[in-house]
Amino acid sequence: MAHAIETRGLTRRFGMLTAVDSVDLSVPEKCVYGFLGPNGCGKSTTIRMLCGLLRPSAGSATVLGVDSVEQAETLKQKIGYMTQRFSLYEDLTVVENLRFMTEIYQLPRRQRGLVVSRQLERFQLAGRERQLAGTLSGGQRQRLALASVTMHDPELLFLDEPTSAVDPESRREFWDIIFELVDQGATVLVTTHFMDEAERCHHLAILDEGRLVAEGTPSQLRDSIPATVVELETTRSRKVREALASLPAVLDVAQLGSRLHALVNPDVDAPVQYLERALNEVSLPAECRLVMPNLEDVFVMATRSEAR
Amino acid sequence: MFSLSRMAAIARKEFYHLRRDRLTGGMIAGIPIVMTLLFGYAINNDVRNLNAAVVDEANTSGSRMLVSDIGATQVVRFVRHASSVQELERLIAAAKISVGIYIPPDFEQRRVQGRPPFVQVLVDDSDPTVLGAVRGLRNMPVGHANGGVDAIALRPLFNPERRSAVFIVPGLCGVILTLTMVLFTAIAIVRERERGNLELLITTPISGLELMVGKILPYVVIGYIQISLILALGVGLFDVPVRGALTDFYLGAGVFVTSTLTLGLLISTAAKTQFQAFQMTFMSFLPQLLLSGFMFPFEGMPRAAQLLAELFPLTHFLRIVRGIVLRDADLFVMRDDLWPLAVFFVVVMALATLRFRKRLD
Ligand SMILES: Nc1ncnc2c1ncn2[C@@H]1O[C@H](COP(=O)(O)OP(=O)(O)O)[C@@H](O)[C@H]1O
Ligand SMILES: [Mg+2]
Numbered sequence: 311m312a313h314a315i316e317t318r319g320l321t322r323r324f325g326m327l328t329a330v331d332s333v334d335l336s337v338p339e340k341c342v343y344g345f346l347g348p349n350g351c352g353k354s355t356t357i358r359m360l361c362g363l364l365r366p367s368a369g370s371a372t373v374l375g376v377d378s379v380e381q382a383e384t385l386k387q388k389i390g391y392m393t394q395r396f397s398l399y400e401d402l403t404v405v406e407n408l409r410f411m412t413e414i415y416q417l418p419r420r421q422r423g424l425v426v427s428r429q430l431e432r433f434q435l436a437g438r439e440r441q442l443a444g445t446l447s448g449g450q451r452q453r454l455a456l457a458s459v460t461m462h463d464p465e466l467l468f469l470d471e472p473t474s475a476v477d478p479e480s481r482r483e484f485w486d487i488i489f490e491l492v493d494q495g496a497t498v499l500v501t502t503h504f505m506d507e508a509e510r511c512h513h514l515a516i517l518d519e520g521r522l523v524a525e526g527t528p529s530q531l532r533d534s535i536p537a538t539v540v541e542l543e544t545t546r547s548r549k550v551r552e553a554l555a556s557l558p559a560v561l562d563v564a565q566l567g568s569r570l571h572a573l574v575n576p577d578v579d580a581p582v583q584y585l586e587r588a589l590n591e592v593s594l595p596a597e598c599r600l601v602m603p604n605l606e607d608v609f610v611m612a613t614r615s616e617a618r
Numbered sequence: 619m620f621s622l623s624r625m626a627a628i629a630r631k632e633f634y635h636l637r638r639d640r641l642t643g644g645m646i647a648g649i650p651i652v653m654t655l656l657f658g659y660a661i662n663n664d665v666r667n668l669n670a671a672v673v674d675e676a677n678t679s680g681s682r683m684l685v686s687d688i689g690a691t692q693v694v695r696f697v698r699h700a701s702s703v704q705e706l707e708r709l710i711a712a713a714k715i716s717v718g719i720y721i722p723p724d725f726e727q728r729r730v731q732g733r734p735p736f737v738q739v740l741v742d743d744s745d746p747t748v749l750g751a752v753r754g755l756r757n758m759p760v761g762h763a764n765g766g767v768d769a770i771a772l773r774p775l776f777n778p779e780r781r782s783a784v785f786i787v788p789g790l791c792g793v794i795l796t797l798t799m800v801l802f803t804a805i806a807i808v809r810e811r812e813r814g815n816l817e818l819l820i821t822t823p824i825s826g827l828e829l830m831v832g833k834i835l836p837y838v839v840i841g842y843i844q845i846s847l848i849l850a851l852g853v854g855l856f857d858v859p860v861r862g863a864l865t866d867f868y869l870g871a872g873v874f875v876t877s878t879l880t881l882g883l884l885i886s887t888a889a890k891t892q893f894q895a896f897q898m899t900f901m902s903f904l905p906q907l908l909l910s911g912f913m914f915p916f917e918g919m920p921r922a923a924q925l926l927a928e929l930f931p932l933t934h935f936l937r938i939v940r941g942i943v944l945r946d947a948d949l950f951v952m953r954d955d956l957w958p959l960a961v962f963f964v965v966v967m968a969l970a971t972l973r974f975r976k977r978l979d
Contacts, residue, residue: 361821363978382976386823397818401638402631413627414822442638459818 314339314466314497315360319369322355329355331520332369337499337513342492344511345501346609352520353501354394357468360499361391374466390459394470394501396451398458400444404435407443408458415462429457433487449480456484460491467491469500473507485510505605514605518613531608537561537573538581539603544570544596553592559584562614564606570596571607624824628832632806636836642802650794650844654851657786668751670694670717671709673702676725684737688719693751706740716742717752787852788943789912791845791871792935796878797903798844802837803882804895812891820976827971834879841875842868862942866949870942873956874935877963881931883970906932934958 315337322330330352337343345353358364360373362382371378374388398407408429412422430436433453438446443454452472460467469488473481485507488498500511508514509528516524516531524531544550547570554560554570559578564571574581582598589596636643674681689696694717700706706718718740722728728736741752810816819829849867852858860867881902889895907913909927916924916933927933934955941947941955949956 358978363817363820363976365977365979383823386821386976389821391818391821393814393817395814395817397814399631399635399815400813402634406631406634410627410631411822414624414819414824416621416624416823419623 312339313337313372315343315371315373315499317360317369317371320356320359320366320371321368322352322359322364323367328520330359330366333517333520333522335515335522335525337497339497340492340495341497341512342488342510343497343499344508344514345499345517346503346508346514347501347517348613351517353517354470356517357391357470357499357501361389361468362386387462388464389466389468390462390464391468392452392455392459392470392472394474396443396455398443398451398455401442403440403442404430404446404454405439407454408461411458411461417462425461429461433457434483448475449477449484452476452480452484453487456487463494463496465496467496467498469498471501471503474503481507505609508605508609516609516612524608524612528605532603532605535573535603535608535611536576537603537607537611538576538578539601539607540572540574540581540585540598541601542570542572542585542596542598543568544594546594550589550594550596553589553594554585557585557588562610564610566606571601571604571610573607573611620825621828625828625832625835628824628829629835632833632836635806636840645798646840646843647847649798650847651851653794654787654790654848655855657790658852658856667695668693668716669697669714670719671698671700671706671715672696672719672721673700673706674721675723676721678726680729681721681725684721685719688755691755693755694719703738703740710740710742713742785940785944787848787856787858788939789936790852791848791939792874792910792932793907793912794844794848795841795871795875795935796906796932797899799837799841799875799879800882800885800902801896801899802840803834803879804885804889804899805892806833806837807883807886808889808892808895817978820978826974826976830883830967830971830974834876834883837879837882838872838875841879842871845871845875858943860943861946862948867939867942870935870938870949870952870956873959873963874931874938877959877966878931878935880963880966880970884966884973887970887973906930909933911936928958929962931959931962 313336315335317333317335320330320333320335321328333352333356345356347353355364359366360371360378362373362378362385365379373385376384378385399410402410405426408426409422412425417425427436430439433456435450435454435457438450443451446454452475456469456472473484476484481504488500492498500507502508511528513527514525514531515522526534542550542554547565547568551563551565551570554563554572559575559581561573561575563573572581572585574585578584582600585598586596589598636646672685674685685696688694697715698709700709700718703718703720706715706720709715710718720738720740721736722738725736728734739752739755741749807816810819845868849858849860853860882899885895885898885902889898905926909919909923910916910930910932911927912932916927919927937955938949938952941952942949
């Protein structure tokens with residue numbers, strides 16, 4: 311399979327801090343590739359290196375078959391980068407922003423008007439042509455940003471936390487557009503905090519403190535989690551959590567609404583009984599059952615502090 | 619490859635910003651108007667009724683007649699008596715009077731023998747307009763002097779250089795442009811960096827040169843609006859004579875504006891915040907203001923300062939603009955001050971474009 315992105319030992323230091331630490335990535339073509347990781351783990355820095363905006367301190371990246379440093383300018387014709395922070399002009403109208411980008415990307419003069427109205431339709435911005443970008447809602451802004459970086463039909467799209475300030479309804483619509491773009495042949499690399507979004511990616515990479523700690527399809531990641539997951543239902547979740555955390559065989563505990571997920575060392579033979587016994591001893595009875603791991607469990611497992 | 623249409627896109631976008639930014643729009647017209655009025659009126663006011671004192675040691679009918687004639691001109695107004703030259707000097711130093719008139723005891727003998735000066739006028743020329751006004755007094759008919767020497771000796775106390783609005787206003791074009799052009803361009807790029815727009819722009823195929831040139835074009839237009847305002851005010855309110863051709867004036871101004879703008883670009887490649895850009899602009903503006911010959915006469919400065927001043931665009935533009943406006947020179951005559959501007963443009967533009975990286979680090 312051809313790869314849109316391949317990195318070897320990609321590293322970026324800022325003074326004493328290593329923001330990205332020898333990352334080896336292989337991003338397949340024509341898929342949605344998710345970057346999952348806590349704030350400050352190096353997602354944006356990695357993307358900036360892949361776009362040629364930052365030079366790696368060590369290692370290298372091959373993006374769309376060319377070196378991201380040496381041929382940064384060739385690359386810029388073929389990629390789109392939606393920055394984490396809104397980077398269009400707030401004091402320009404929706405249409406002025408879009409027109410500006412068609413000119414910057416040098417679309418054929420006669421197509422510009424057409425492309426702008428196509429994007430307005432597609433990103434549900436029709437009717438807001440004359441509105442200043444700074445007065446748009448979070449979801450509208452994100453759609454405008456995506457509209458402006460997809461005008462030149464890029465082969466590779468970087469979306470840095472595109473849905474962090476967006477309501478669930480708009481998030482769903484946004485992801486529909488992402489899949490449309492992939493259907494048309496684009497590769498999308500997207501960073502996110504949301505597990506439901508991670509679930510929709512074809513491939514995932516989990517980053518923690520600059521290091522790549524897990525990679526694979528969502529189901530691969532769930533299947534290979536080095537823990538047994540026990541779900542507990544209880545009314546006294548805080549106490550139960552404390553009790554679980556003190557057990558040597560419990561690697562970590564995740565809270566999902568009113569339920570708890572205990573990640574238990576796979577060497578324990580009967581994890582449900584083991585937990586029930588331990589909780590009864592401290593008079594904190596809870597309903598326990600074995601469940602399939604979900605991505606949240608994978609994430610907690612991969613980024614837990616003991617692992618480091 | 620340099621794309622004109624990409625450059626035009628940047629320039630057009632810059633105009634959109636300006637149209638929606640009331641404050642900057644106001645500054646474009648406000649700075650030249652306010653500064654021209656302030657400088658022009660402070661300096662060009664017809665000076666009248668200067669406070670004066672007289673020491674008349676001759677006390678003849680002739681000397682009393684002279685004193686009353688001087689008073690009749692209304693240039694001075696006698697507000698007190700003094701008893702010695704030393705007292706006159708003291709009064710001037712204390713700003714009680716601006717002009718002191720001393721008539722020596724041998725006033726009549728000097729007149730009869732034609733041995734000037736007959737009278738000495740002490741002038742507080744720390745305000746240069748006073749000196750100019752008092753100069754007129756020299757033409758008072760007080761008798762014949764031998765060999766064309768002035769009958770009334772003028773003694774400027776502090777600053778022998780004389781200036782006036784006619785001299786100031788053309789120079790003001792250069793000073794205001796130096797401040798506003800550099801500031802506007804520096805801010806315009808740093809603002810994009812601060813607001814995060816640059817991260818998007820440098821991920822597109824736009825080149826550094828397209829961005830730079832596109833950014834400065836709108837400000838060249840603004841520069842023209844500003845000098846036109848200043849010149850119109852100078853001519854309308856202060857009777858500044860425009861002796862040379864307007865086309866030469868505007869051409870010269872265009873060369874100057876383009877070259878001084880590049881300084882703003884260079885600053886924008888170094889400044890991280892708009893505040894830093896402000897500071898750097900003033901750092902570059904002050905030496906130009908002080909050494910270019912606007913504040914102090916160029917000839918009077920130490921050699922080292924003169925050499926430094928030759929590097930500044932403002933120094934050359936002041937010579938060009940004064941030459942054209944006041945002495946009816948044309949651009950060809952001023953060519954020795956044109957090519958340094960062109961060199962400045964090429965060097966600083968190259969530096970700015972080289973320094974501007976399409977990268978964040
Ligand atoms: N230009 C920079 N200078 C210094 N430190 C930086 C810079 N950019 C990012 N960092 C640091 O690098 C780390 C990774 O940042 P970033 O890539 O933005 O994380 P993420 O996007 O995953 O939240 C953070 O600790 C951040 O403070
Ligand atoms: Mg980030």
